Amino acid sequence: MGEENLHVVENATCTFCGCVCDDQILTVDRDAKRITKVKNTCALGRAWFTEHAHEERPVALIDGKEASLEDAVETAAQILAEARYPITYGLSDTTCEAQRHAIAISDVIGGTIDTTTSVCHGPSGIAFEGVGESTCTLGEIKNRADLVIFWGGNPAESHPRLFARYAIMPKGMFTPNGRKDRTVVLVDVRKTKSAPVADIFLQVKPGRDFELLWALRALVRGGRISGDIEEITGIPLETLKDLAERMKNCRYGVLLFGMGLTMTRGRHFNSGALLALASDLNDFTHFVAKPVRGHGNVTGADNVVSWQTGFPFGVNFSRGYPRFNPGEFTTVDVLSRGEADAAMIVASDPASNFPGPAIEHLKKIPVIVLDPKETMTSRLAKVAFTTATYGISVPGTVYRMDDVPIPLRTAFDSPYPSDQEVLSAIEARVRDLRAAA
Amino acid sequence: MAETLRIINGRVYDPINGIDGEVRDICISGAKIVESVPKGGKTIDAQGMVVMPGGVDIHCHIAGPKVNLARKVQPEDHRYDVHPRTAFTRSGTGGTVPSSFTTGYRYTTLGYTTAMEAAVPPIGARHALEELRDTPVIDKGFYVLLGNNLLLYQLLSEGRHEEFLNAVAWWIKACKAYTLKIVNPGSDVPWKTKNNANITGVNEQIGDYELTPRKVVKALIDAANTLGLPHPAHIHCNNLGHSGNVATTLETMAAAEGERAHITHVQFHSFGGQLGKNPISAASKISEFVDANPNISCDVGQVMFGKSTVMTADAPLAYLLRNYTKDRRWVNADTECESGCGIVPFSYQEHVYTHTLQWGIGLELFLLAKDPWRMVLSTDHPNGGSFMSYPRLIRLLMDRTFRNEEIRKVNRKAMRKTVLLDDIEREYSLQEIAIVTRAGPARLLGLKDKGHLGVGADADITIYEEDDDKELMFSAPRYVIKDGRAIIENHEFRTDHEGRILHVAPAYDPDIEKTLRPFFDSYYSLQFDNYAVSDHYAPGAQVIPTGK
């Protein structure tokens, strides 16, 4: 029956990972509200689009009981307006339009706003504030890069199209032969599914990325390094020297790095070492670095929070103006120390991936959740909203991992409101409540 | 029935309408200035006050990709300069690169009601517009970077002039830009392909293209004028910051061949001396040329001492400057097929020869200018200093005694390379200040409803309390009226206001897509059909007409 209503959406954007591929071609059955076919996609994108038949759930739950949208908004607003130390977290899987309202709410109620950046490339953000960054849009990698180094990441599984669409295979302006015009290096502690694409694979000892990067910096800058570098890092000095020379002599080099740096001992200093190495190399040739970002719009969250507050994540408004201090105002810390007395979680599931102490505290305080799906976090929520999914039923803007903003096209309508609609309703209500107070 | 407002007893400075300090009433109905309003409406008694059109900033960096990178990279710049929320307004942070809300509010507290972001790569237009929407009160727009655009280079070098013109129009319209911007034309080619090299002159060949910066500049100046953009090509010349670059600047101005062109932050391009040696001032040469060539207009790009942030599409410049600061931080961001940018936290110091010379050159350009309508005020915010230093700059122009005191405090050696030690008598009048901060920029931008207080003008009005200390006077207006609404009354915010996006939409031959699409498919990393910016990003925008 749906056959007559098969509908094709071209240039659709996949928001599953930071690649934000905007060349997806969706075949949509609008009666069944299903995407039946996806072209130009990867395993993750196919699952993202085709597994997205929405669930039959109430639009809102209060204490696990079905509630009207209005009552849920009212209850959420009351909780937030009365809280002394409310925190809003998530935001990396929703549109910039929604993010703007989430920040407005935190501003109005004197709360804290943080995004999944703090447990993704937050440390790279801190590193950026120490050494800056030489970087580029993904198209520059496609057009120019003749040396591509992946460090501490496994794109083959986390960002499947990074290779084919942007970094290794594509033919570009100065890379007419695609793969043939590039040397590809992979640095990781284990041979991942990404290893086969590399011309050179360096297996660094676990937790020794910093030492390896630091030694490379010294080599590039002509500083001395001690002879036992192989014992420390697992990489022979000769191999390191060879890599340093390749880096100095390439035409346009790029370092793409993942959470193998940000989630290991050293965290922001690991990212800082890599960013500094890329900057150093510009004394010899053109060299850029780029953190490979995870969620569809985590980069948008960084951007919106930055332009509205001046800081990229972990921002506290309790004194009536924005303050930034990772480790103090970041969510894992605020929850683990038991400081927050209310939480609003937008499009994220901390109850399934935060450390135990943080989850324990979440269970103790009133939690508001906006999510298209039922999650471990929505299960412990005082107020849970079912919202429409961005990029499938909600239009808007997302930022690719290289800060390029890309519009979203919708495949089919959702019976549920968007995050933006719910958040703007809550914003309006908390403004009234705070004004009255 | 629209709200009305009458401003009485104020001394009005409205250069465009030839009103120089006369006491007269200004009547406002709705968002416009009108002939008269019925008695009994709201009235502001401006007795002993100065009434001017709202300020217009023709060149600043307040929104878009590079601005946000500069915000992110300097948390310490915000930490000690916070901007608390009020009952009406959002909170934010200041420093040299304020958050978007704070930018809007702080311009308002200076009596500025319009500001133009001067450099946005086309691919970042959507981003710039999103930020401008979060920049309250003021009207705003941006200039789109087309001076290092590789498709335009291809069309131009192959002599495909019709397509070139249509592509320029398409890009401006697709981005919702206000005009086109040229930054260090040609530089991105050596920068990205030749070990970070730079272009060294207007006649140097650009890579393998049959092109020179001169050809690029001339072609884009012609394009802007042929399309009838309200503001002509906005040009950041080659060799910024290099000793002897005055020659390049004069050659670039000459390349306009009598056509309208705007040379921006010209102070940075007025260096005499020899390459590699200390610069000396060549302000007089620039000044003479501009006076003699009415097709050329400039903004000064004054340097003010203290913290600044170098942020520019001139990536090779930032790369050079990173070696002139103790700060470890340097940001470079290449933009595919279009542009790039560089960012370096910086500060200008009285004891440093070059910094002081730049400060002096800026003042010379102001004080030597015969026609202030074409040498208007800017600090290239935040490159030369924050827009928050405008009041101090105004005092330097208006107050000879203060100026001479300041001159005595700074690097003597540098001052000797300028004419400033000869105790220049000129003091800007309030009328001249009104010209360089409002009427002039508005006229150069082709904003017919701004920069004056005549009937039909936008009711964007600033009311200052007269004071001998001009810095004090211009840092805290008593009233600021935007679109007929009193935003600031008795120095305090009384309400919030959105302000409009200003952009142009030149016509082009739709067939140009046949030229653009294949290039995008080959060399861009996003889809052609997702590139152009939809109206969703500029609700309620005011489209300024183009064409003769």
Added chain:
Amino acid sequence: MAETMTLIAGRTSKQGTTLNAGKLKDDYREVTSSGEMNQDDMARLGLKDGDLVRLSTGAGDTVIRCSGRKPEDLPAGLIFLPYGPPSSQLMTGDTALSGMPLSKNIEVQVEPLGAPEAEG
């Protein structure tokens, strides 16, 4: 006879695709509680593919199913586990001023539990 090893939590495409279906679905649980270990380590601990091990840190503990990888792919002393509730049980709340809990290269105690009980 518990041993100290290094845990690496990371993304896999299976973890990613099952995540779309829903984090409360069995597939996702299955994927996020199935880890990889160096073959020789497993042999030494007397473990077969599919056997269970208990991982514990100061922060907490969890039980996962493990399968062997060749030494050249996964060096001795390493355990790989897709992100998910089990891996997060092993993280502490101290982020060392980074906002980021240590989630890779965590020192864990590994205790072999042998074959799982028949599910029922």
Added chain:
Amino acid sequence: MEAETLSPDRLEGLSAKAAAKLSVQYGNASAPLGDFFEVAETAHDEMRLSGDLSRVKLVGAGMSRGRIQIEGDIGQHLGATMTGGEIMVEGNAGDWVGPEMRGGRIEIRGDAGHAVGSAYRGSRVGMAGGEIMVHGRAGNEVGNSLRNGLIAIGGDCGDFAGVNLLAGTIIVLGALGIRAGAGMKRGTIVAMGPTEILPTFTYACRYRPDFLRLYLMRLRALGLTIDDAQIAGAYNRWSGDSVELNRGEILVYDGAA
């Protein structure tokens, strides 16, 4: 809670009544000091704080003179950006003890958290004067971007001690964590315990540094446990960081001379 109010500069000359009226920040609202503290008469520019203060931040922030005695634990940002005066803590201190301080003295009898005497994110210079003494252990980033002054840790400390060190001295009587002195330009890091040196540092010599004796004798006089062997003993000197100026040094105790 944030209580920069608790500083001699703010309280001096105020009666207990007046002091109790001063406001502190509790979550997103301010409240009178008296709601949380019993204010007894304050001695002339000397304060005593007791009770559980482990959640009270910014005590002594910006202080320029006087003395604060804290009986028990204290929260984050103790003595932030202080320029003078003295803070004595009987218990443990949270993260950021004396960040970006310019002068004065802080002594912690117990342990301290991360970033003792450090720069806040984005700042080029951390502590630029004064003295911090921690009798117990300290966390990561001790003396991050230190430019001037002395930081002494009685026990072990975490990773990246003296990272980006510009100048000044860090003495650790226990063991250093890994990556000490990464990116250091100048300055001295001393460790009594065993420590792993970055590959970008080079061994210079084994010697008996005179300047160190003076420091150590002073620290011993101030109550840190230092034996004669350490004062008279020999130290291995490593110079680095070779990615920077290579003019910094790490001295590791190597037994009696």
